[in-house]
Amino acid sequence: MHSPALALTWEIWGANRRGFLVLVGGLAAAGVALHVLARMFPASEGLKDLGFLPLVLSMPLLMALFNFTERRRRQGFAGFPARLFALPARTRLLVTCPMAWGVVCIVAVYLAWALLVLRPLGVEVLLLWPATLLAAGMVFYQTIVWCLSGFRLSRLIVLALVLCSLVAVGCVPSVVETEYRRAVEWYLTTAVVLLALVAYGAALIAVQLQRRGGGRGWQGAGEVIEHVMDLLPRRRRPFTSPDQALFWAEWRRSGWVLPGGVLLTVFLIMAAVTGFAGRDPETTARTAAWLVLLPFVLAAVVGKGFAKPDFWSLELALPPFWATLPIRSAAFLAAKLKTAALSTAIAWALLLVVALPWLLLACDTRDLRGLWHTFTAIYAPVAQWTILSLLLLAAMLLTWHLMIVSLWSGLYGRTWFFVCTAGVGSVGVIVLLGWCVLMVEDGTASLVDWLPWAPWLLAGAFVLKSWGALWAWRQAYGRGLVSGAFVGVYLSAWLGATGCLLALAFCLSPRIDWLRQTLILVALLLCPLARLGLAAVNLRQNRHR
Amino acid sequence: MQLHLSPTNGVPIYLQIVNQVKYLVASGRLAPGEELPPIRMLAEQLLINPNTVARAYRELELAGVVLKRRTAGTYVSNAGSPLARSERVKILNDRIDALLAEARQLGFRTEDVLHMLERRAALLPSPTHE
Amino acid sequence: MDSTGLFETEPVIEIRELSRRFGAKVALERVSLTVPCGTVFGLVGANGAGKTTLIKHVLGLLQAASGVVRVFGRDPVQDPVGVLARIGYLSEETDLPGWMRVDELLRYTRAFYPRWDDAYAEELRQAFDLDPAAKIKNLSKGQRARAGLLVALAHRPELLVLDEPSSGLDPIVRRDIVAAIIRTIADEGRTVLFSSHLLEEVERVSDRVAMIDHGRIVLSAELDDLKETHRRLTWHFEKALTQPPRLPGVLTWEGSGHEWSALCRVGLGELHATSIPEGGCLVEERVPSLDEIFVAQVGSKASNSMEN
Numbered sequence: 010m011h012s013p014a015l016a017l018t019w020e021i022w023g024a025n026r027r028g029f030l031v032l033v034g035g036l037a038a039a040g041v042a043l044h045v046l047a048r049m050f051p052a053s054e055g056l057k058d059l060g061f062l063p064l065v066l067s068m069p070l071l072m073a074l075f076n077f078t079e080r081r082r083r084q085g086f087a088g089f090p091a092r093l094f095a096l097p098a099r100t101r102l103l104v105t106c107p108m109a110w111g112v113v114c115i116v117a118v119y120l121a122w123a124l125l126v127l128r129p130l131g132v133e134v135l136l137l138w139p140a141t142l143l144a145a146g147m148v149f150y151q152t153i154v155w156c157l158s159g160f161r162l163s164r165l166i167v168l169a170l171v172l173c174s175l176v177a178v179g180c181v182p183s184v185v186e187t188e189y190r191r192a193v194e195w196y197l198t199t200a201v202v203l204l205a206l207v208a209y210g211a212a213l214i215a216v217q218l219q220r221r222g223g224g225r226g227w228q229g230a231g232e233v234i235e236h237v238m239d240l241l242p243r244r245r246r247p248f249t250s251p252d253q254a255l256f257w258a259e260w261r262r263s264g265w266v267l268p269g270g271v272l273l274t275v276f277l278i279m280a281a282v283t284g285f286a287g288r289d290p291e292t293t294a295r296t297a298a299w300l301v302l303l304p305f306v307l308a309a310v311v312g313k314g315f316a317k318p319d320f321w322s323l324e325l326a327l328p329p330f331w332a333t334l335p336i337r338s339a340a341f342l343a344a345k346l347k348t349a350a351l352s353t354a355i356a357w358a359l360l361l362v363v364a365l366p367w368l369l370l371a372c373d374t375r376d377l378r379g380l381w382h383t384f385t386a387i388y389a390p391v392a393q394w395t396i397l398s399l400l401l402l403a404a405m406l407l408t409w410h411l412m413i414v415s416l417w418s419g420l421y422g423r424t425w426f427f428v429c430t431a432g433v434g435s436v437g438v439i440v441l442l443g444w445c446v447l448m449v450e451d452g453t454a455s456l457v458d459w460l461p462w463a464p465w466l467l468a469g470a471f472v473l474k475s476w477g478a479l480w481a482w483r484q485a486y487g488r489g490l491v492s493g494a495f496v497g498v499y500l501s502a503w504l505g506a507t508g509c510l511l512a513l514a515f516c517l518s519p520r521i522d523w524l525r526q527t528l529i530l531v532a533l534l535l536c537p538l539a540r541l542g543l544a545a546v547n548l549r550q551n552r553h554r
Numbered sequence: 555m556q557l558h559l560s561p562t563n564g565v566p567i568y569l570q571i572v573n574q575v576k577y578l579v580a581s582g583r584l585a586p587g588e589e590l591p592p593i594r595m596l597a598e599q600l601l602i603n604p605n606t607v608a609r610a611y612r613e614l615e616l617a618g619v620v621l622k623r624r625t626a627g628t629y630v631s632n633a634g635s636p637l638a639r640s641e642r643v644k645i646l647n648d649r650i651d652a653l654l655a656e657a658r659q660l661g662f663r664t665e666d667v668l669h670m671l672e673r674r675a676a677l678l679p680s681p682t683h684e
Numbered sequence: 685m686d687s688t689g690l691f692e693t694e695p696v697i698e699i700r701e702l703s704r705r706f707g708a709k710v711a712l713e714r715v716s717l718t719v720p721c722g723t724v725f726g727l728v729g730a731n732g733a734g735k736t737t738l739i740k741h742v743l744g745l746l747q748a749a750s751g752v753v754r755v756f757g758r759d760p761v762q763d764p765v766g767v768l769a770r771i772g773y774l775s776e777e778t779d780l781p782g783w784m785r786v787d788e789l790l791r792y793t794r795a796f797y798p799r800w801d802d803a804y805a806e807e808l809r810q811a812f813d814l815d816p817a818a819k820i821k822n823l824s825k826g827q828r829a830r831a832g833l834l835v836a837l838a839h840r841p842e843l844l845v846l847d848e849p850s851s852g853l854d855p856i857v858r859r860d861i862v863a864a865i866i867r868t869i870a871d872e873g874r875t876v877l878f879s880s881h882l883l884e885e886v887e888r889v890s891d892r893v894a895m896i897d898h899g900r901i902v903l904s905a906e907l908d909d910l911k912e913t914h915r916r917l918t919w920h921f922e923k924a925l926t927q928p929p930r931l932p933g934v935l936t937w938e939g940s941g942h943e944w945s946a947l948c949r950v951g952l953g954e955l956h957a958t959s960i961p962e963g964g965c966l967v968e969e970r971v972p973s974l975d976e977i978f979v980a981q982v983g984s985k986a987s988n989s990m991e992n
Contacts, residue, residue, distance in 0.1 A: 564916070564970045564971040564972055564973050565970075565971060566908065566911050566971065567887075567888065568908075594870045597866050597870060598863060598866055598867065598870070601859065601862045601863060601866060601888060601889075602866070602888045602889065603724055603866065603869065603888070603889050603890065603891060604866065604869060604870050605869075605891055609908075
């Protein structure tokens with residue numbers, strides 16, 4: 010290799026070979042599948058919407074592949090790889106190479122998808138505007154990752170904000186009237202390109218600063234935050250038991266993430282709605298719906314990080330510090346479960362305390378009140394309050410479920426296993442969604458044909474779940490991973506939670522037989538049972554390789 | 555009691571301790587009846603295994619240089635001159651061997667060495683005999 | 685029977701025919717080792733020889749694929765609580781949680797070990813000069829090693845396991861670590877297992893030494909026996925030689941021309957009498973250091989395999 014640019018390119022490719030192959034393979038497979046489905050269901054509209062899904066999913070993967078930073082797994086990512094600074098290459102080259110390749114790849118992926126899959130499906134897609142947006146997005150992403158290398162949390166927040174605003178800007182031409190659309194697109198394209206160039210310049214300056222040993226003065230903000238956090242009351246009493254110590258460590262590390270995220274997002278939503286969208290009934294109803302969905306969405310995301318032994322590091326293997334503590338494997342698991350439960354409770358409490366008064370006092374709740382009237386008309390007053398409290402409980406249980414659902418795969422400690430199960434899970438969900446969408450499109454007749462089968466399917470799933478649970482818990486108990494107390498406590502918690510959900514199903518109980526049965530069976534399936542026993546067994550495999 | 559160890563010169567550490575203690579006793583830096591430091595303290599001071607120190611003390615006890623009083627520590631024995639003298643003779647013999655070897659290397663004969671010894675001894679202040 | 689619950693003669697660690705591979709690479713091959721109670725056991729080997737793998741098996745971090753590992757008579761994988769409560773562990777990659785402060789770390793670890801000694805922990809903390817309010821990620825490498833050592837020692841473990849504790853550390857921290865080993869062993873009934881490739885340290889402190897090379901135990905003996913059975917002999921030849929003479933029991937030759945030096949395994953005086961090479965006279969005989977023995981042992985295996 011005689012040119013530095015070629016060498017850098019080879020490094021970008023070589024470090025992420027598997028990722029690139031997965032990307033290309035996955036997209037190709039999805040494209041072929043969509044073509045085949047289009048042949049089978051020619052008139053489906055949902056299919057056209059579904060066509061965007063693989064593209065959207067490949068974006069995070071592309072961002073991860075072009076995350077050209079130092080790979081220090083224990084402490085998360087750091088800034089630009091410092092070892093490259095020792096090479097006789099100009100900073101311009103070091104920065105431009107990954108950035109240029111990132112832009113090229115993302116635009117290529119988009120154009121390939123648009124031309125080869127979406128256009129043949131009959132979807133009218135623009136080429137230039139979205140491509141520009143995506144390229145700019147990649148440039149902003151890499152700039153932020155390199156500039157804010159010291160601040161993991163603020164980096165994530167800034168990144169989320171920038172990407173959201175890009176998406177918002179992207180939607181602007183479609184909401185503008187047709188006659189102005191061309192002009193608006195033109196202006197916006199120029200603006201975005203200019204911003205991207207500014208970001209590129211900023212990246213150059215930041216990396217040059219890092220190369221000269223600077224860029225650390227910005228740690229001042231991080232230190233201020235640390236000083237503030239240090240002022241918070243710290244525990245001074247000694248721990249009375251190992252379980253208490255484990256819980257404290259887990260809470261300090263990851264317990265506050267979900268409530269903090271919920272609080273921050275609620276404030277952002279409140280600010281956005283009050284400032285921009287106004288308080289008409291329709292917006293209020295939509296905001297209320299989003300607020301209710303918020304903990305679930307955040308829990309699903311946080312849950313993936315929660316599955317790792319340490320939330321803030323990328324390492325899935327159990328660090329020897331924890332593996333050599335004289336504890337049973339399940340004690341570690343119990344701490345995580347307790348932290349997740351407390352997190353969930355606090356998050357929901359914050360949501361209710363902050364968002365509910367704001368909704369009731371500051372917004373126009375006409376639509377919502379209409380809903381409430383319908384509700385009170387159907388159910389008796391006693392049933393109303395029972396249903397409301399049980400609904401809240403069910404929501405908390407579902408959030409907790411989303412937090413801990415990945416524990417069994419994350420605690421196994423092998424990256425390929427975690428990624429595969431996550432991938433298979435997501436693919437399964439997507440396939441299910443797609444299938445439902447297609448069913449709905451095809452005409453309600455076939456959907457109604459399938460519905461009576463739902464209780465049978467769910468009953469089968471419940472049998473599988475019980476069987477799996479029995480096997481997993483027996484394994485865990487047999488190897489001494491869990492104490493009798495742990496099993497007892499968890500089983501009673503599970504029974505209690507499922508009991509409440511069953512009560513909810515009964516209260517809501519409509520007259521339709523299969524619907525009631527479906528609800529009951531869903532209630533039985535909701536709380537994780539088998540997966541926790543499996544988590545204990547997998548954690549043992551992680552601890553003793 | 556100051557001991558100096560060099561672990562890399564090959565001589566086993568316990569033997570180095572034995573030799574050095576013998577030298578200290580012979581040269582009078584350790585008086586008869588003086589207590590040697592306890593095993594643990596010497597081990598921590600020299601950063602070596604206490605078993606090594608124990609072995610060295612055992613060897614010294616076997617050689618009669620020190621006495622181990624039960625639970626009261628280890629003391630330099632009051633053994634009379636014969637042992638100390640034999641140690642002293644050995645030390646001097648080693649030096650004489652080295653001197654003679656070097657003299658031969660440099661091309662001097664034994665008579666020349668004797669002459670030089672007498673001349674240098676005359677320059678020394680007269681020692682007080684012990 | 686002493687307070688550890690073992691008879692004095694029962695070994696603390698017993699490993700029989702332990703083998704382990706990682707994919708195609710053989711990390712350990714039929715390793716058998718016994719660490720008696722009350723000894724300092726030094727494990728010596730090149731980088732990648734299998735020392736860390738062996739130590740991880742002792743702690744239960746790795747499962748024995750074939751073979752038996754028993755610590756305090758129990759399997760560390762089946763009974764982690766019972767075994768690990770009596771072990772203190774320090775490794776070269778100190779992976780203490782960086783976000784904790786020193787006093788939080790002490791308070792945290794204290795909750796797990798019933799035999800934690802507060803006064804001793806405080807004494808060590810002051811001796812090591814660790815600021816209680818400092819975050820572990822802000823400590824230097826040496827201070828982090830000291831913090832790890834503090835956490836390993838404060839509960840007065842019966843078995844202290846150190847995995848290359850001194851690598852990359854300055855001499856002052858190394859002294860602290862060696863002093864800690866000695867203080868531990870000076871108490872009755874406590875054992876130390878440590879691996880190192882700083883042979884000078886091993887030589888000072890160990891009672892028994894085992895050498896590991898490419899996953900196999902090359903040598904395992906009391907340090908004194910090892911020293912007694914190896915000699916470095918130097919001969920002076922009248923005629924200059926280009927090749928060293930062939931002698932049995934010689935591990936490696938060094939030298940050129942008139943003087944050749946050999947490091948040999950000696951069996952109670954036999955070498956001197958029978959195998960004086962022709963035309964040579966012995967000029968020097970001394971006890972080699974552990975360093976020389978190790979290099980000779982490992983090197984001789986390599987040269988033997990090359991000849992074969």
